[in-house]
Amino acid sequence: MQKIRIGILGYGNLGRGVELALNNCPDMKLVGIFTRRFPATVKTALKTTRVMHIDEAENMKDEIDVMILCGGSAKDLPIQGPRFAKLFNTVDSFDTHAKVPEYFEKVDKAAKSAGKISIISTGWDPGLFSINRLMSEAVLPRCETSTFWVKRVSQGHSDGIRPIDGVKDAKQYTVPIEEAVNKVRSGQNPDLSTRDKHLRDCYVVLEEGADPVRVEHEIKTMPDYFADYETHVTFITEEELRKNHSAMPHGGFVIRSGKTGADNENTSIIEYQLKLDSNPEFTASVLAAYARAAYRLHSEGQSGARTVLDIPPAYLSPKSGAELRKELL
Amino acid sequence: MQKIRIGILGYGNLGRGVELALNNCPDMKLVGIFTRRFPATVKTALKTTRVMHIDEAENMKDEIDVMILCGGSAKDLPIQGPRFAKLFNTVDSFDTHAKVPEYFEKVDKAAKSAGKISIISTGWDPGLFSINRLMSEAVLPRCETSTFWVKRVSQGHSDGIRPIDGVKDAKQYTVPIEEAVNKVRSGQNPDLSTRDKHLRDCYVVLEEGADPVRVEHEIKTMPDYFADYETHVTFITEEELRKNHSAMPHGGFVIRSGKTGADNENTSIIEYQLKLDSNPEFTASVLAAYARAAYRLHSEGQSGARTVLDIPPAYLSPKSGAELRKELL
Numbered sequence: 001m002q003k004i005r006i007g008i009l010g011y012g013n014l015g016r017g018v019e020l021a022l023n024n025c026p027d028m029k030l031v032g033i034f035t036r037r038f039p040a041t042v043k044t045a046l047k048t049t050r051v052m053h054i055d056e057a058e059n060m061k062d063e064i065d066v067m068i069l070c071g072g073s074a075k076d077l078p079i080q081g082p083r084f085a086k087l088f089n090t091v092d093s094f095d096t097h098a099k100v101p102e103y104f105e106k107v108d109k110a111a112k113s114a115g116k117i118s119i120i121s122t123g124w125d126p127g128l129f130s131i132n133r134l135m136s137e138a139v140l141p142r143c144e145t146s147t148f149w150v151k152r153v154s155q156g157h158s159d160g161i162r163p164i165d166g167v168k169d170a171k172q173y174t175v176p177i178e179e180a181v182n183k184v185r186s187g188q189n190p191d192l193s194t195r196d197k198h199l200r201d202c203y204v205v206l207e208e209g210a211d212p213v214r215v216e217h218e219i220k221t222m223p224d225y226f227a228d229y230e231t232h233v234t235f236i237t238e239e240e241l242r243k244n245h246s247a248m249p250h251g252g253f254v255i256r257s258g259k260t261g262a263d264n265e266n267t268s269i270i271e272y273q274l275k276l277d278s279n280p281e282f283t284a285s286v287l288a289a290y291a292r293a294a295y296r297l298h299s300e301g302q303s304g305a306r307t308v309l310d311i312p313p314a315y316l317s318p319k320s321g322a323e324l325r326k327e328l329l
Numbered sequence: 330m331q332k333i334r335i336g337i338l339g340y341g342n343l344g345r346g347v348e349l350a351l352n353n354c355p356d357m358k359l360v361g362i363f364t365r366r367f368p369a370t371v372k373t374a375l376k377t378t379r380v381m382h383i384d385e386a387e388n389m390k391d392e393i394d395v396m397i398l399c400g401g402s403a404k405d406l407p408i409q410g411p412r413f414a415k416l417f418n419t420v421d422s423f424d425t426h427a428k429v430p431e432y433f434e435k436v437d438k439a440a441k442s443a444g445k446i447s448i449i450s451t452g453w454d455p456g457l458f459s460i461n462r463l464m465s466e467a468v469l470p471r472c473e474t475s476t477f478w479v480k481r482v483s484q485g486h487s488d489g490i491r492p493i494d495g496v497k498d499a500k501q502y503t504v505p506i507e508e509a510v511n512k513v514r515s516g517q518n519p520d521l522s523t524r525d526k527h528l529r530d531c532y533v534v535l536e537e538g539a540d541p542v543r544v545e546h547e548i549k550t551m552p553d554y555f556a557d558y559e560t561h562v563t564f565i566t567e568e569e570l571r572k573n574h575s576a577m578p579h580g581g582f583v584i585r586s587g588k589t590g591a592d593n594e595n596t597s598i599i600e601y602q603l604k605l606d607s608n609p610e611f612t613a614s615v616l617a618a619y620a621r622a623a624y625r626l627h628s629e630g631q632s633g634a635r636t637v638l639d640i641p642p643a644y645l646s647p648k649s650g651a652e653l654r655k656e657l658l
Contacts, residue, residue, distance in 0.1 A: 281589035
């Protein structure tokens, strides 16, 4: 079987994640990475990976089946998405929710004009979470509660702590409140505000001689950032911050609780949950699976932009329809 | 907008569930129920529902867009599936896992010859669980643990208790063991046998004067059925059995724990969970959503058998692509 030939455009955490994810996909082959940097300065995760300048991509049109765009949603993808959709089948993780419709139109136009397929906004949110929002809404239209939580590092709130006098460094996690999650899981219909759903967990390194009591008070009373939330402050050493808090753990739930029966007497709860040690590596694994789908759709003669909502699950798997029916149904 | 015209074939718990589910789908209209019984003897959940004899179905070809087959997998569907695929677009919940490939081939041939679409084996297992098995396998190919649990009433084990001297009635639930579930959820890689994963929870009504100690001992030591399992026995009244144990609660998990990173250093856990007060009503809601997909595929000129793995999520929703991109991505 001919392997699907993959290019990676952009080499940050996500590009590196895709490089590693492809290593687990025997039906795919990494042709190379394209970067804006001077290629010789890029240190790849795998020694064998070829690095080229982004300007060379256009010359590689016939050697790459799918280009995985690993740039950021704020500045890179709005330009790279439509541009590379004219040259390659593409997959990306564009995640500015409000701008998805506009981005879709632009990429769709470019991909159609070139007879290529572009799957946009893959990853997990948007992405796998979107699929679960859609499917649970379609199956349980008479819904009581539909909600979703994420645990994540908040860059903005971490930055908010650092200017406080006596703080050397800090990291803030936004964490779902277990009690609220359990209420929804148990089929109750709680009326939850943002502050009922998440608490703010802060890990702070103090400057020598700083007063922890004052710093904690300043954090907890900071308007907009922390004053309205349940806020936990833990003081740690610089060493602990580097060792235990440099990863990018993420996770979240999509929970939908709906009613069935003649008198709404029965509750059904659908929950989809992710716990991720590494957000970029998991997102990259999703991108790799959707590259398989892009290749297959293009092989069928399809073109234009697609989202995860348009892709049959079977297209993500290297297995044949008959194998899937036998093994997974 | 023209409503999708639906027929229901077979009126047991599942057919009744579909009748009620369609009530939540403003884009669909129930034309009627087809039964092998004498139609006037069938008491429907909704007063307005029309009941016809199954032999009339053939004459209704032009009045029904999708026929939802609500018969059983053991005896009804192997015959009804191929037969009605020649007349209608169909959706069913064929759930004999091992026979899915064979059933698919037969229905596929019939549907293709008639230019119709048949979506087989929808519901939740096979069905929504199959989708999650596929997607988590595709995204996390380097897997540590992939497992799945279900809480369910076991008819066979309930029947196994009843012949014991002194037992008037009984109901047995097979229940996932929380501790084992949590080990998998936390990313550990436990080596679990069936008995590590489930316990057997028995609710027993005694004959007057029967000795509970002896009955409990007989249950717990019954070979094959209970002796190898953690078994709980609770004695209740006949009234309690009828009131609290006549529903059909079900539920289950699909959990996959996989590794990412250069040295397998990061764990990702994907979990999909259902908690259902009524198994047939939830299954019926899934069937109704897939009826929408069958109608749409047929409108596009497609024909043949499909499974849930072949259906783009967007086809389950009454919303347009633009609405979905705006609201759910």
